[in-house]
Every structure is written in structure tokens, then in C-alpha cells.
Amino acid sequence: MTVEAGDGMAQLAVPIDRSRPYVVTGAGSGIGQAVTELLLQLDAEVVTVDLAASSPAPQDRHVSGNVAETATWQRVVDLVGRLSDDGAAGLITCAGAIVVRDLATTPPEDFERLFRVNALGVLHGIQRLVPAMAERRDGSVVAVASVDSLFAEDRMSAYATSKGALLQMIRSAAVEHARHGVRINAVCPGAIDTPLLRQHLNESSNPDAARRRLEGVTPAGRLLSPLEIAHLLIFLGSPLASAISGAAIVADGGLTSTYDFRLED
Numbered sequence: 001m002t003v004e005a006g007d008g009m010a011q012l013a014v015p016i017d018r019s020r021p022y023v024v025t026g027a028g029s030g031i032g033q034a035v036t037e038l039l040l041q042l043d044a045e046v047v048t049v050d051l052a053a054s055s056p057a058p059q060d061r062h063v064s065g066n067v068a069e070t071a072t073w074q075r076v077v078d079l080v081g082r083l084s085d086d087g088a089a090g091l092i093t094c095a096g097a098i099v100v101r102d103l104a105t106t107p108p109e110d111f112e113r114l115f116r117v118n119a120l121g122v123l124h125g126i127q128r129l130v131p132a133m134a135e136r137r138d139g140s141v142v143a144v145a146s147v148d149s150l151f152a153e154d155r156m157s158a159y160a161t162s163k164g165a166l167l168q169m170i171r172s173a174a175v176e177h178a179r180h181g182v183r184i185n186a187v188c189p190g191a192i193d194t195p196l197l198r199q200h201l202n203e204s205s206n207p208d209a210a211r212r213r214l215e216g217v218t219p220a221g222r223l224l225s226p227l228e229i230a231h232l233l234i235f236l237g238s239p240l241a242s243a244i245s246g247a248a249i250v251a252d253g254g255l256t257s258t259y260d261f262r263l264e265d
């Protein structure tokens with residue numbers, strides 16, 4: 001069966017926890033927005049976080065703030081506490097930022113900023129939300145990492161450094177919390193058609209040609225949709241994925257399974 005945008009999981013009886021809220025970061029756009037919409041369709045309680053003032057969640061379930069700041073997470077913990085005595089059912093981290101620049105000229109401050117958002121922004125969430133999950137011996141964290149957690153990409157050194165660190169942090173957290181009944185995993189997307197990717201393409205000299213090239217080097221022959229990643233995030237956060245812990249699940253349409261050595265188009 002081919003999964004088309006809008007199809008699939010929303011029609012399935014996905015065994016997600018509806019008694020405690022899921023916390024989704026980066027919910028104002030792209031992958032985070034798609035997973036929030038899907039959770040709402042599945043009748044889950046959702047608390048969202050984003051720099052943006054709103055998300056698909058009801059306004060009283062949204063925290064507008066920076067995931068790199070502990071004050072934001074205090075507001076998240078307070079909101080989760082008002083909704084449930086048992087903490088959050090899950091944490092899905094999608095907030096992320098990029099810098100497109102040669103390593104030689106990228107200011108160390110940019111490396112530091114991306115590390116704070118892409119890596120420490122997830123650490124804060126784990127440190128604030130996982131203890132209650134561990135107490136109940138039930139819960140999950142799914143972090144959106146990147147294929148850049150595993151491979152280097154031209155002019156993306158600050159981003160790849162932060163996403164590589166994120167993956168190692170996720171594996172470390174998974175090892176320590178598996179025995180507490182909390183599963184922690186990373187998803188490593190390839191090229192997903194979102195505002196972030198369009199920002200990346202727009203930094204090239206010919207954005208349309210860059211998009212065609214990206215589609216061409218992806219064996220699937222297309223950019224993936226945010227909803228396709230949302231399906232995976234919800235699966236990993238659900239008991240259907242009870243065997244999966246500390247994994248880095250690549251979701252890239254085959255991008256990193258091969259190399260571009262085609263003799264013909």
C-alpha cells in the first residue's frame with residue numbers, strides 16, 4: 001500500500017495514550033505541525049512548544065518560547081501538571097534550526113547557538129519530563145535528528161555537529177532509561193518538504209535546480225512529506241514500537257542507502 005498525504009494512520013486504531021498529554025516541540029511548522037495535527041485527529045491531548053505564537057493545538061495548550069531556555073520548559077511542566085497528575089505520555093521534539101555556511105567561516109557562536117537549540121533543547125525536555133514517565137514506568141521520547149546526525153553535508157557543519165551530538169545524547173538517555181520502562185529514540189529524516197528545507201534551498205544560487213537535484217539523488221525521486229515523518233513519530237511513540245529503544249531510524253526515501261553514481265537518469 002502506498003501512503004499518501006492524508007491517508008493512513010488517522011484511520012487506524014493506533015494504541016496511543018489518551019490519558020496523559022503528548023508534548024510536541026516545533027509544532028508551529030513543518031514536521032512538528034504535522035505530528036500535532038495527527039495526534040489531535042487521534043484524539044490525543046497535546047501540549048505544544050514553539051517560538052511561534054500558535055500551533056494547531058488549542059491556544060491554552062500552547063507554550064510560545066525557546067526550547068533552549070529552561071524557563072520555557074518550566075511553563076511546559078506547569079501546563080502538563082494542570083492537565084495530568086501523571087506527567088506526559090510522550091515527548092516528540094521537532095524544534096530545530098539551521099545555518100548554511102562553510103565550516104571555515106561559520107562563527108563559533110553559530111555552532112554554539114545550534115547546539116543550544118538542536119541538542120540542549122531536547123536535553124531540557126528529557127530532564128524535565130522523563131522522571132514522571134519513569135515513575136509510572138511508561139512513556140516515550142522521540143527526537144527528530146537528521147541524516148546529518150550520521151553523515152556530513154556540504155555547508156552544514158554547525159547543524160551536523162549539533163545533530164550528531166543529539167543522536168549520541170538520545171542513545172545515552174535510552175540506555176539509562178530503558179530499565180525504567182521509558183523508550184527513547186531518534187528519527188533521522190532526509191529531505192522533507194518543509195519551510196526549513198525551502199530556507200536551505202533558497203540559500204543556494206539556483207533554488208529550483210537545487211530542489212531538482214535533491215529529488216534526483218533521493219532514490220524515491222521526490223521530497224518526502226512532513227506527514228510521512230509524523231506517521232513514524234507516532235508509531236515510535238506508541239506501544240507498537242515496544243521493542244525499539246536507542247534506535248536511529250532513517251526516513252530518507254533511500255537517500256543514504258546508496259551513492260549518486262548513476263550512468264543514466
Ligand SMILES: NC(=O)c1ccc[n+]([C@@H]2O[C@H](COP(=O)([O-])OP(=O)(O)OC[C@H]3O[C@@H](n4cnc5c(N)ncnc54)[C@H](O)[C@@H]3O)[C@@H](O)[C@H]2O)c1
Pocket residue numbers: 025026027028029030031032049050051052065066067068093094095096097117121144145146147188189190191192193194195196197226
Ligand atoms: N526538512 C528537512 O528536510 C529535515 C531533514 C532532517 C531533519 N529535519 C529536522 O526536522 C525538525 C523539524 O524541521 P522542519 O523541517 O519541520 O522545519 P520547520 O522550520 O518547518 O519547523 C521547525 C519549527 O521549529 C521551531 N523552532 C525553531 N527553533 C526553535 C526554538 N529555539 N525554540 C522553539 N521552537 C523553535 C520553528 O519556529 C518552527 O516552527 C528539525 O529538527 C529539523 O532539523 C528536517
